Amino acid sequence: MRLVVSNLSVTLSGRKVLRRVSLSISPGEVVGLLGPNGAGKSTLMRAIVSQIRSSGSITFGDESLAALGDRDRARLVAYLPQARVIGWQLSVRNVVALGRLPWRGFAKGPGDHDRAVCEEAMRLMDVAYLADRPATELSGGEQARVLAARAVAQETPLLLADEPASGLDPAHQISMMQALRRLSAQGRSVLVSLHDLTLAARWCDRLVLLKDGSIADEGPPEAVLTSGNLQDVFNVSAHIAQDENGLILAPTGLVEQRGTHSGQ
Amino acid sequence: MWCRPSLKAVFPNLRAGQRGGFSCGILFFAIAALVALTLPAAAAPKRVMSLNVCTDQLAMALAGPDQLTSVSFLAGDPDLSVMHKEASAYSKNRGLAEEVFLAQPDMVVTGTYSLHNTTALLKRLDFQVEEFPFTQTLESIPADIRRMGEILGREGRAERMATEFERELQSAENAACEPVPTAIAYDQNGVALGAGTLADSVLKAAGFRNLAAESGIHGMAPFPLELLVSLKPDVVIVPRSLSDAPSLADQIPRHPAIGALKESRIGTFVPRASWACGGPFTIEAVRALRTLRKDVAPCAEKTSALR
Amino acid sequence: MRGKDIGTSMKAIRLTLLLGALATLFFVLSLLIGPAELGIVKSIGGLFAGGDEAAMIIMREIRLPRAILALGVGFSLGISGAVLQGFLRNPLAEPGIIGVSAVASLGAVSTFYTGIAGASLFALPAGALGGALVAVLVLLAIAARHGSTLTLILAGIALTSLAGALTSLILNLSPNPFASYEIIFWLLGSIKDRSMEHVWLALPLMIAGWILIAFAARAIDALSLGEEAASSLGVSMAHTRILIVAGVALCVGAGTAVTGAIGFVGLVVPHLIRPLTDRMPSNLLLPSGLGGAALLLAADIAVRVVVPGRELNIGVVTALIGAPFFLWLVIRARREMF
Numbered sequence: 001m002r003l004v005v006s007n008l009s010v011t012l013s014g015r016k017v018l019r020r021v022s023l024s025i026s027p028g029e030v031v032g033l034l035g036p037n038g039a040g041k042s043t044l045m046r047a048i049v050s051q052i053r054s055s056g057s058i059t060f061g062d063e064s065l066a067a068l069g070d071r072d073r074a075r076l077v078a079y080l081p082q083a084r085v086i087g088w089q090l091s092v093r094n095v096v097a098l099g100r101l102p103w104r105g106f107a108k109g110p111g112d113h114d115r116a117v118c119e120e121a122m123r124l125m126d127v128a129y130l131a132d133r134p135a136t137e138l139s140g141g142e143q144a145r146v147l148a149a150r151a152v153a154q155e156t157p158l159l160l161a162d163e164p165a166s167g168l169d170p171a172h173q174i175s176m177m178q179a180l181r182r183l184s185a186q187g188r189s190v191l192v193s194l195h196d197l198t199l200a201a202r203w204c205d206r207l208v209l210l211k212d213g214s215i216a217d218e219g220p221p222e223a224v225l226t227s228g229n230l231q232d233v234f235n236v237s238a239h240i241a242q243d244e245n246g247l248i249l250a251p252t253g254l255v256e257q258r259g260t261h262s263g264q
Numbered sequence: 265m266w267c268r269p270s271l272k273a274v275f276p277n278l279r280a281g282q283r284g285g286f287s288c289g290i291l292f293f294a295i296a297a298l299v300a301l302t303l304p305a306a307a308a309p310k311r312v313m314s315l316n317v318c319t320d321q322l323a324m325a326l327a328g329p330d331q332l333t334s335v336s337f338l339a340g341d342p343d344l345s346v347m348h349k350e351a352s353a354y355s356k357n358r359g360l361a362e363e364v365f366l367a368q369p370d371m372v373v374t375g376t377y378s379l380h381n382t383t384a385l386l387k388r389l390d391f392q393v394e395e396f397p398f399t400q401t402l403e404s405i406p407a408d409i410r411r412m413g414e415i416l417g418r419e420g421r422a423e424r425m426a427t428e429f430e431r432e433l434q435s436a437e438n439a440a441c442e443p444v445p446t447a448i449a450y451d452q453n454g455v456a457l458g459a460g461t462l463a464d465s466v467l468k469a470a471g472f473r474n475l476a477a478e479s480g481i482h483g484m485a486p487f488p489l490e491l492l493v494s495l496k497p498d499v500v501i502v503p504r505s506l507s508d509a510p511s512l513a514d515q516i517p518r519h520p521a522i523g524a525l526k527e528s529r530i531g532t533f534v535p536r537a538s539w540a541c542g543g544p545f546t547i548e549a550v551r552a553l554r555t556l557r558k559d560v561a562p563c564a565e566k567t568s569a570l571r
Numbered sequence: 572m573r574g575k576d577i578g579t580s581m582k583a584i585r586l587t588l589l590l591g592a593l594a595t596l597f598f599v600l601s602l603l604i605g606p607a608e609l610g611i612v613k614s615i616g617g618l619f620a621g622g623d624e625a626a627m628i629i630m631r632e633i634r635l636p637r638a639i640l641a642l643g644v645g646f647s648l649g650i651s652g653a654v655l656q657g658f659l660r661n662p663l664a665e666p667g668i669i670g671v672s673a674v675a676s677l678g679a680v681s682t683f684y685t686g687i688a689g690a691s692l693f694a695l696p697a698g699a700l701g702g703a704l705v706a707v708l709v710l711l712a713i714a715a716r717h718g719s720t721l722t723l724i725l726a727g728i729a730l731t732s733l734a735g736a737l738t739s740l741i742l743n744l745s746p747n748p749f750a751s752y753e754i755i756f757w758l759l760g761s762i763k764d765r766s767m768e769h770v771w772l773a774l775p776l777m778i779a780g781w782i783l784i785a786f787a788a789r790a791i792d793a794l795s796l797g798e799e800a801a802s803s804l805g806v807s808m809a810h811t812r813i814l815i816v817a818g819v820a821l822c823v824g825a826g827t828a829v830t831g832a833i834g835f836v837g838l839v840v841p842h843l844i845r846p847l848t849d850r851m852p853s854n855l856l857l858p859s860g861l862g863g864a865a866l867l868l869a870a871d872i873a874v875r876v877v878v879p880g881r882e883l884n885i886g887v888v889t890a891l892i893g894a895p896f897f898l899w900l901v902i903r904a905r906r907e908m909f
Contacts, residue, residue, distance in 0.1 A: 049803050074805030085797030087660035088850045101793055102805040109580065134850075150796070154804070452749050454764060486881075489764050490607035490633055494625045509686055510694075512756060513749035520766045521632035526624065 001061030002026050003048070003158055003189055008056035010040075010047050010213075017043045018213045020056070025189045027157065030180055032204030033193040034224075036234055039210040041193040042082055045160040048191075049079045060158060074102035078154035082162040082193075084143050089134040092146050096122055099153030118153050124179050125149035126172075141168045148176065152183065159183060161192045165199060177203035197238070201225055201247035209233055221247055231255050308417025309371035309392070314339075315359040315382065316375035318541035319396050321347045322412040323373055324354070325544055326422055333369055343504065346537045346545040361385045371415065400542035401465040402550070406430050409544060425544050432547050436469050436554060441563035445498040447472040447553075448487070450522070452503055452513035456487030462542050463501075466534070470553030472499065493521050498560050500530045529560055583854055586847050590861035594642065597868035601638040604875055605629065636767045639774065641871045642864045644762070644830050647777045647822035649863020650856055652837020654784045657791035657852030658815050659714050662842065663724055663900060666823045667834030667893075670730030671706040675827035676757040677734040677741075678702020684745045696772055696828040703824035706730060707816045759886030760831035762871050769829040780821030781860065787814040788853035795852060833886045835893020836863050842900070866892075 003025040010018040018040045025031050033041050047054040050066050050073060058065045060076055068076070078099070086095060099121065100114040110118070122128040125145040130138060135146050148164050161180065165173045177199055180190050184205075194200045200207055201221040209217040209224055211233045217224050225247055230238050236251040311333045314320045320339035323332050324347050336359055338344050339351035357363045361382050364372060372393045374383055386393050394415050396408060406426035413422020447467050449457040457463035458474070458481025467474045475495050476487055492500070502517035522530055533556055538549040603614050607629055617626030618635065648666060655664040666672050682698030713726045738757050742750045790811035793801035802808055826833070840862040841855055848854045867885070870892075874883040 046799070051799065051802055069805075070802070070807045071805035074803060077803070079799070079803035081797065081799040081803070083797060083799065085660075085795075085800065087657075087795040087797075088845075088852065090795060090850050094849055094851055095796070098793060098796060098804065101789055104789075147796070147800075150800075453752070488606035490605045490629050493628045493633065494607040494609075496625055509745045509747040509750065510683055511745070511747040511749045512753050513747075515692075516764050519632070519764055520768065521628050524628045524632050 001157055001189075003191075004057075004059045005044075005048065006057050008044070008047060008054050008058065010043055010052060010054045012043070012052070016213060018047065018054070021210075021213070021215055022056075023208055023215065023218065025158070025191055027187050027189055028184050029206065030184045030190045030192065030204050032200040032207045032221075033191060033210065034195075034197070034200055034207055034233075035193075035210035035216075039233075040213040041210055042162050043213075044210070045079060045162055045191065045193070048160060049073065049077050051079075071102050074154065074156075076156055077158045077160060078151040078156040080148055080151040080159070080161040080164055082166075084140070084147055086135045086143060086147070089136050091132055092122070092127055092135050092138070092149075093118065093131045095135045095146055096127075096149045096153050099150040099155075102154065117155055118149075121149040121153035124152055124182060126175055126179075141172050144168055145172065145176065148179070152179075156188070158189045159191070161190065163193050163195065165194060165196060173199060197225060197230075197249040197251070198247065201249060202245055225249060309369070309415070311367070311369040312371045312373065312416060313357065313364060313367055313369035314373045315357060315364075316373070316396070317341075317344050318375055318400075318543070319373040319412070320351065321345060321541055321543045321545070322396070322408060323416065324350050325425065326409070326412050326418045327416050328418060331416060333367055334363075342536060344537055344540050346535070346541075346543070346548075348537075361389075364391060365389070373412070373415065400462050401460070402433060402462070402469055402542070402546065403465065405542045405544075405546060408542065429544055429547055433469060433550070436471070436550055439554070440471050443561050443564060444471060444473050445557060445561040446475050446495070447499040447501060448475045448492060448495070448497045449501040450487065450492060450503075450517045451484070452511075452517065454486055454489060454516040455484050456481050456492075457484055458482050462539050462546070466539055466546065466549050466553060469550050471557045472553065489516070489519055489521055493525060496525060497528055499533070499556065500525070500528055501533050502530060504532050504536060529556070583848060583858075586844075586858055587861065590844075590858050590865060594645075594861050594865040594868065597865050597872065598638050598642055601641060601868050601872055602630065602634050604872055605634055606879075632766060633764070636765050636770045637762050637871070638868065639770050640762050640765050640829060641868045643770075643774050643777050644826040644833065645836060645864035645867025646860040647780060647826045647863070648833065648836040648867065649840040650781060650784055650860040651819045651822045652863070653841040653852070653855045653859035654787060654791060654815055655819060655837070656841055657855065658787070658794060658811070659723065660794060660797075661714075661723060663838070663897075665835065665838035666703075666819065667832065667836075668731075668838060668897065669706075669710050669723060669727035670734060671703050671710070671819065671823050672827050672832035672834060673731040673734035673738070673758075674706035675699040675703040675824045676832045677738045678705070678824070679828050680738045680741050680757055684741055684747070684750055692768060692772060696776060696825050699828035700776070700820055700824035702734075703820040703827065704816065706734075707820050711812060711816060755884060756831045758832060759884035759890075760827075760833035761874075761882075761884050761886075762830050763882055765829060773825040773829045776821050776825035780818045780825065783814050783818030783821065784856065787811050787818065788856055790814070791852040831884075831886065833867070833889055835889045835897065836866055838900075839889075839893050839896050840866055842896070 006022045008018055008021045021044060035041055043052065046052050048058055048065065065073055065077065096118045097110055100110055100117065103114065104110065122131060125148050127142065127145050127149055130142060135143060138146065144164060144167060151159060165176050168176060173196065180192060181203060184190055204221060206219065207221050207224040208215060209229060216233050217229050227238060227240060230236055235255055237253050237255050239250045239252050241248040310331065312323060312327060312331055313333050314323045314335045317336055317338040320335040324335065332354060334355045334357045335351055337356040340348050340356065342348045345351060359382060364386055370392060372386055372391050374393065374395055376395045376398050383393055383395060406429050409422050409426040409429065413419045449463045449467065451457060456476035459477035460483055464474050464477050475497050479491065481487060500522055505514045534549040534552050538545055603611060609617065609626055609629065613623065613626045614630055616622045617630035621627050652665045656662055678698035678701045679695045682694040710723065710726060714723050735758055739754050742754050790801065790806045793804045793806045798808060841859045844858045844862050845855055848858060870885050870888040873888050874885050877883065
């Protein structure tokens with residue numbers, strides 16, 4: 001099933017946050033969403049899961065996501081918010097088990113299949129050894145992986161992950177991206193927003209570059225992460241290198257936006 | 265049974281003490297002294313003011329025409345005053361010292377408890393104030409009537425009224441017989457009227473045993489509903505709702521547990537307001553309860569006396 | 572692994588049974604205590620067999636409604652506290668502290684004493700439910716906009732003070748001289764001398780509230796991860812808010828209508844019980860209800876036993892237990908709050 005977003009616009013308190021955004025994601029694809037703070041990355045994800053009102057159409061397979069019931073939508077799309085909230089001192093296992101909520105009947109406990117899916121999700125995110133620890137007492141990186149495991153346990157064909165790698169150490173950043181790749185290997189689609197350009201370049205199949213609520217560029221990493229785009233969208237210059245696994249980008253300095261100071 | 269009037273009367277009047285006309289005190293003092301000197305001491309007062317719902321009724325029953333200048337506003341409340349109709353002919357006061365000062369009566373009658381601050385102030389300002397005691401029983405009523413008669417210079421009328429009261433009380437006492445039924449007067453909030461209250465003396469005079477007094481209740485005190493039920497009184501006297509405004513206090517005497525006592529007679533029984541104050545009218549409460557008593561427990565034939 | 576799951580669910584069942592047994596024990600004790608010292612045999616006889624008229628009336632008309640109300644109101648306060656804490660992810664949320672009980676009292680007082688509905692007892696729950704509903708809506712609006720604990724507690728203090736003042740004002744202005752003495756009842760609560768009428772008035776509404784709250788169980792679990800994650804798990808926030816607002820209003824409103832405002836039960840009980848559970852908010856609901864019932868029944872026994880003949884207001888006892896506890900929680904949580 002393909003996610004197809006077309007002409008998506010979002011207005012929040014009178015301000016246009018997204019303008020006619022169109023994109024699509026195929027099964028097995030990991031699409032990276034890049035853009036400076038405030039470009040509309042989180043808004044795009046929340047619009048896809050109908051948490052904010054939007055115009056335009058969002059379809060997944062034959063279904064319009066907006067028209068689906070909350071629960072049916074939750075069985076198709078998992079969303080991992082940027083804010084990492086864990087109330088109460090729930091054990092890691094219990095946090096991950098919350099991912100099974102859309103699949104469980106009223107007042108029913110988890111069944112064998114639910115347990116197996118949770119175990120698998122915890123293994124995928126490398127948190128199985130923490131299963132009985134209170135999630136609130138873990139490090140920030142560990143919490144990020146626990147919450148990601150929760151989204152994985154939702155067993156949806158589409159996962160939206162909002163900056164899942166931020167705040168992780170390099171090893172866990174890589175293992176987070178590896179986990180997303182493994183999901184895509186199972187045929188799931190992944191839309192992931194990232195701030196780390198190298199991570200995006202090396203682990204995503206395709207990148208979408210957002211600027212001021214519109215798509216500035218889109219395509220394979222090599223085509224999108226050009227120094228021109230980096231200057232236009234992020235206002236940075238960067239050292240761009242390449243090895244056998246892809247691009248390596250290191251921002252080196254700020255550049256003045258072309259035309260910004262032309263009035264002087 | 266002076267509780268009800270006092271609840272209403274105490275609060276408005278506490279303010280009076282603080283507001284009294286100190287500013288014109290000296291002038292007032294002079295006039296009062298002059299009046300006191302010029303009036304012959306023994307003469308009946310011409311302008312009498314009553315500040316308490318109980319003295320209101322004694323005064324209205326005894327005073328001559330135009331002798332009583334005003335009564336308290338509570339005298340018009342049918343829940344508290346048997347003579348509320350008569351009271352409509354009088355102008356009303358709220359028991360404030362200022363009102364007394366403006367009216368310049370030559371006699372003020374009031375209760376000991378309810379208007380304490382006002383009374384002290386009025387005495388300081390040299391008004392003639394007569395106080396009637398807070399607690400009353402049937403036995404103290406004739407003396408109260410006679411005393412009010414003396415104060416108003418209406419001794420003859422008071423004597424007739426007191427004698428008639430004593431006569432009827434005596435006849436009630438003479439009619440006492442076995443078996444003696446039991447009763448509880450169960451007031452708002454589950455408060456029972458125990459020993460030393462007007463209600464207690466009325467119950468006894470009518471030929472009832474007051475179970476609240478026998479259970480050790482003195483004056484007015486909360487009485488557990490459970491105990492009332494386990495004592496199974498022959499008669500439970502409940503209060504009328506005080507006014508149109510509801511209160512939870514009214515609900516306790518109407519608890520279904522009392523209604524479930526199949527053998528007990530439950531009702532208001534005594535005429536409205538007749539034992540809220542002690543006065544000549546209180547005999548009506550005795551009469552009503554005597555009638556009830558005959559109905560509940562007819563006198564056994566005095567077989568032992570005949571033999 | 573599976574053994575562990577079964578172990579935790581066994582633990583949950585054991586906790587529920589234990590609290591249920593505790594509530595039952597206090598329920599029975601409550602039936603056996605009273606100024607008319609009936610003795611166990613006579614009490615049980617009066618309750619079930621009839622027999623002695625006085626014993627029957629005392630058991631069925633006086634003690635049974637009292638025990639049922641303590642049970643029902645305690646359960647309602649416990650479950651309301653648990654669901655509010657779960658919903659707001661806020662360990663200090665409690666119907667008494669955030670002002671719902673006080674406004675429910677105000678609602679009951681303003682319909683009953685003004686005589687709008689005559690002297691009908693139905694005025695009480697109608698007004699109290701209205702008051703509770705308004706309070707919960709106001710608080711959720713405040714909590715939704717500025718989610719901090721501090722804001723919620725401060726808003727609760729403001730609502731409680733305002734409602735308390737207006738309650739006193741209405742009762743003072745009543746032409747009925749007894750009304751002003753009833754301020755204490757409405758602000759501190761009592762289950763003294765309630766009748767089966769009060770049970771029929773309040774219990775069905777409270778049970779309806781429990782059911783609505785039970786339907787919000789999944790949602791408050793999901794809300795452990797915040798609103799965004801919860802709605803991505805298929806939880807409708809609008810739907811959940813309606814369930815919880817209506818459920819808490821029914822529970823607290825109906826309870827307050829017949830017993831006045833009783834504070835702190837909904838705070839203390841979930842806190843004491845949470846460490847004994849897996850801390851999943853839904854798994855706290857039933858145990859908190861049972862724990863609340865046990866606590867209120869115990870408190871109601873205490874008010875009758877501690878000073879015999881001079882009954883205390885039950886809210887005095889719950890506040891004596893709850894207020895120091897609340898203070899301790901505030902001190903412990905102050906880093907989070909400020």
